[in-house]
Amino acid sequence: MENYILEVNNLNVKANTLNGIVEILDNVSFKVEKSKIFGIVGESGSGKSITALSIMNLLNKDTFNISGDIIFNNNNILSFNDKEMSHIRGKDIAIIFQEPMTALNPIMTVREQIEEILIIHNSCKRDELKNRVEEVLKKVRVPNPKEIMERYPFQLSGGLRQRVMIAMAIVLKPKLIIADEPTTALDVTIQMEILNLLKDLSNELQCTVIIITHDLSVVAEICDEVMVMYLGRVLEQCSVIEFFDNKLHPYSIGLIDSTPDNMKDNRFFNIEGYIPKVYEKPIGCKFNTRCNKVMERCIKLEPELITLKENHRVRCFLYSKEEA
Numbered sequence: 398m399e400n401y402i403l404e405v406n407n408l409n410v411k412a413n414t415l416n417g418i419v420e421i422l423d424n425v426s427f428k429v430e431k432s433k434i435f436g437i438v439g440e441s442g443s444g445k446s447i448t449a450l451s452i453m454n455l456l457n458k459d460t461f462n463i464s465g466d467i468i469f470n471n472n473n474i475l476s477f478n479d480k481e482m483s484h485i486r487g488k489d490i491a492i493i494f495q496e497p498m499t500a501l502n503p504i505m506t507v508r509e510q511i512e513e514i515l516i517i518h519n520s521c522k523r524d525e526l527k528n529r530v531e532e533v534l535k536k537v538r539v540p541n542p543k544e545i546m547e548r549y550p551f552q553l554s555g556g557l558r559q560r561v562m563i564a565m566a567i568v569l570k571p572k573l574i575i576a577d578e579p580t581t582a583l584d585v586t587i588q589m590e591i592l593n594l595l596k597d598l599s600n601e602l603q604c605t606v607i608i609i610t611h612d613l614s615v616v617a618e619i620c621d622e623v624m625v626m627y628l629g630r631v632l633e634q635c636s637v638i639e640f641f642d643n644k645l646h647p648y649s650i651g652l653i654d655s656t657p658d659n660m661k662d663n664r665f666f667n668i669e670g671y672i673p674k675v676y677e678k679p680i681g682c683k684f685n686t687r688c689n690k691v692m693e694r695c696i697k698l699e700p701e702l703i704t705l706k707e708n709h710r711v712r713c714f715l716y717s718k719e720e721a
């Protein structure tokens with residue numbers, strides 16, 4: 398565990414829905430190395446956010462049935478009660494959401510919101526609060542922090558709101574930051590600024606970052622490691638260099654081929670078909686309805702996630718010796 402800040406083992410999540418009990422995550426396992434930037438990619442509905450919310454222990458227990466282990470700093474935090482978790486949340490692990498407007502309190506100024514975090518976690522003397530707020534806003538490169546801290550969220554641009562969210566996430570110097578689609582709602586130029594900021598902060602604060610995205614250019618730009626998810630499963634995981642040079646899973650190959658950089662004859666490649674609904678998952682390999690390499694055994698059996706070489710895992714019969 399020494400090199401790893403987080404270890405997720407056999408995370409299974411089921412949800413009670415109008416269509417009955419549906420499986421959302423199936424045996425999701427991965428390890429995140431300290432001080433690295435770990436990307437989770439996959440199309441809509443693959444279970445990225447549910448994985449993030451499980452790590453924060455934020456899933457509603459009435460709707461979701463969760464099992465497995467989530468080891469953070471040698472503790473299985475999935476077994477923590479609300480009180481134990483509230484000590485960790487924000488202080489050791491922080492989360493940044495896609496739409497800051499829903500995560501920020503509309504009737505509190507930026508200063509009041511950041512001060513509240515410091516007060517709740519008893520992390521600063523009263524007469525130092527304002528300085529700490531100014532300091533953290535400077536860290537996330539907010540121009541004129543003294544003026545901006547007195548504003549309400551609706552008085553800020555989208556980019557500034559996301560910087561404020563990041564300031565709130567880092568103010569207690571967490572060891573792990575989970576950023577769930579942190580730039581999707583922003584203009585392209587602001588997206589790059591926010592991504593570079595996250596990368597610089599991770600270096601400066603020696604903190605690990607998990608970035609959730611459906612955008613492979615984000616992965617290429619700032620991640621060290623990447624994990625591909627599909628219908629609640631891990632399909633592939635490896636270093637980012639390995640991924641772009643030597644991805645193996647047909648889904649990963651399709652994802653890369655469908656990025657704008659890989660246009661062929663002026664046309665985008667698209668992965669065929671559509672993502673099945675959670676309650677209509679195919680038998681066998683979950684990608685078999687869209688795979689251009691599908692074989693007979695793929696529609697009967699589901700491949701295991703296997704480790705092919707050090708630090709490269711893939712779930713596909715093309716790479717396993719299992720017989721149908």
Ligand SMILES: Nc1ncnc2c1ncn2[C@@H]1O[C@H](COP(=O)(O)OP(=O)(O)OP(=O)(O)O)[C@@H](O)[C@H]1O
Nearest residue numbers: 412414421440441442443444445446447448611675
């Ligand atoms: N509250 C809920 N009740 C029932 N099912 C849910 C609930 N929240 C999410 N799901 C289902 O869980 C699956 C995984 O959802 P999740 O939000 O983790 O996907 P995602 O990979 O984050 O997708 P996106 O890219 O759209 O954010 C989806 O099929 C979704 O419909």
Ligand code: SF4
Nearest residue numbers: 682685688695713714
């Ligand atoms: S197991 Fe079969 S269907 Fe699934 S990705 Fe591999 S080749 Fe395609």
Ligand SMILES: [Mg+2]
Nearest residue numbers: 445446447577
């Ligand atoms: Mg999501």
